[in-house]
Amino acid sequence: xxxxxxxxxxxxxxxxxxxxxxxxxxxxxxxxxxxxxxxxxxxxxxxxxxxxxxxxxxxxxxxxxxxxxxxxxxxxxxxxxxxxxxxxxxxxxxxxxxxxxxxxxxxxxxxxxxxxxxxxxxxxxxxxxxxxxxxxxxxxxxxxxxxxxxxxxxxxxxxxxxxxxxxxxxxxxxxxxxxxxxxxxxxxxxxxxxxxxxxxxxxxxxxxxxxxxxxxxxxxxxxxxxxxxxxxxxxxxxxxxxxxxxxxxxxxxxxxxxxxxxxxxxxxxxxxxxxxxxxxxxxxxxxxxxxxxxxxxxxxxxxxxx
Numbered sequence: 001x002x003x004x005x006x007x008x009x010x011x012x013x014x015x016x017x018x019x020x021x022x023x024x025x026x027x028x029x030x031x032x033x034x035x036x037x038x039x040x041x042x043x044x045x046x047x048x049x050x051x052x053x054x055x056x057x058x059x060x061x062x063x064x065x066x067x068x069x070x071x072x073x074x075x076x077x078x079x080x081x082x083x084x085x086x087x088x089x090x091x092x093x094x095x096x097x098x099x100x101x102x103x104x105x106x107x108x109x110x111x112x113x114x115x116x117x118x119x120x121x122x123x124x125x126x127x128x129x130x131x132x133x134x135x136x137x138x139x140x141x142x143x144x145x146x147x148x149x150x151x152x153x154x155x156x157x158x159x160x161x162x163x164x165x166x167x168x169x170x171x172x173x174x175x176x177x178x179x180x181x182x183x184x185x186x187x188x189x190x191x192x193x194x195x196x197x198x199x200x201x202x203x204x205x206x207x208x209x210x211x212x213x214x215x216x217x218x219x220x221x222x223x224x225x226x227x228x229x230x231x232x233x234x235x236x237x238x239x240x241x242x243x244x245x246x247x248x249x250x251x252x253x254x255x256x257x258x259x260x261x262x263x264x265x266x267x268x269x270x271x272x273x274x275x276x277x278x279x280x281x282x283x284x285x286x287x288x289x290x291x292x293x294x295x296x297x298x299x300x301x302x303x304x305x306x
Contacts (some may be wrong), residue, residue: 056122067149074107086284126293129255
C-alpha cells in the first residue's frame with residue numbers, strides 16, 4: 001500500500017509540474033511522459049494489491065482442452081496456448097510446456113503449461129472457463145463461418161505447507177510413449193505418465209521429463225494442484241450460493257467470446273470488458289481483461305460481504 005501511495009503522490013506532483021510547464025514544449029513533453037508512466041505503475045500496483053488470496057502469489061498450471069468440432073476446435077486450442085505463452089512472456093514470467101497432444105490435422109487436443117513467477121495464479125485464475133471463437137474457417141473450402149470452443153482450467157502450484165490428502169487407491173496410473181517435442185528418446189519408452197483421480201474424474205498427464213520417474217512426480221504435483229483448485233472453487237461457490245450470486249463456469253457456459261468475422265470483437269461476458277483489437281489480444285495483450293476480472297471479483301466479494 002505504501003508503494004501505491006508513493007506512486008499516487010508522484011502522479012499528483014506530475015500534475016502540478018504540468019501546470020508549471022505551460023508554454024515550455026520540451027518540459028511539457030517530459031512531464032507528460034513521466035506522468036503517464038507513474039499513473040500506469042499506480043494502477044498496476046493497486047491491482048496487484050488485490051492479489052491477496054492464499055495462493056495468488058504462486059506459480060500456476062494452465063490446462064487447455066479443445067471442444068467438440070475436430071480440427072476447428074483443436075486449432076482454436078492452439079491459438080489460446082499461444083496467447084497465454086505470449087502474455088506470460090510479456091509479463092516477465094517463465095513458461096514451460098508440461099504436456100501436449102497434437103491434433104490429427106492441425107492444432108492441439110490438449111496442452112498443459114506451467115507459468116512461473118510472482119502472482120502468476122492470481123493474475124490468471126479468472127481465465128478458467130470456456131472460450132468461444134467465431135470466424136471464417138481456414139479449413140472450410142466453402143469459407144463458412146464456424147463457432148469453436150475450448151476450455152481452460154487454471155490451478156495453483158502448491159507447496160508442502162498445503163496439505164492435500166489423496167488416497168493412492170483412488171488414482172489410476174497409465175504410462176504411454178510421449179508424442180510431443182523432446183527428442184527421439186521420448187518415443188523409445190513409455191516415459192509419459194497420466195494419473196486419473198477416479199472419484200472426481202480429474203486427469204493429469206506429464207511427458208516433459210526424460211524419465212517415467214520424473215514425469216510421475218510432476219504428474220502427482222499437478223494432481224494435487226487440480227484437487228486443491230477444486231476445493232477453492234467449492235468454497236467460493238458456497239459463499240456465492242449463500243448470497244444468491246451464482247457464476248456458472250463449465251462446458252457450454254462461455255466466459256469470453258472472440259469474434260473475428262463478420263466483425264472483430266472480443267468481449268468478456270462477466271465483466272463486459274471488450275475490445276476490437278482482436279489480433280493484439282491473441283498476441284498476448286490480455287492484461288486489460290485480467291485487470292477487469294480482478295476489479296469485478298473485488299466488487300462481487302464486497303457485495304457478498306454486505
